[in-house]
Amino acid sequence: MDIDLIFKIAAIGIIVAVLNQVLIRAGREEQAMLTTLAGLIVVLMMLIGEISTLFETVKTVFGL
Numbered sequence: 001m002d003i004d005l006i007f008k009i010a011a012i013g014i015i016v017a018v019l020n021q022v023l024i025r026a027g028r029e030e031q032a033m034l035t036t037l038a039g040l041i042v043v044l045m046m047l048i049g050e051i052s053t054l055f056e057t058v059k060t061v062f063g064l
Helices: 003-025 029-062
Strands: none
Touching: 003 029
């Protein structure tokens, strides 16, 4: 796995956590939840390519 990807995911986590706290303190719980969901979706989209590569490697190793 590319180390840059790990740093990008960590940065997204930090940004989402800060936004979440700011929105909650402003009384905007719904927007805080949507921000968290959006962050999760962004991270999952980033990981889809890595997961695909993993499956291709497993298929190659086992000759599937």
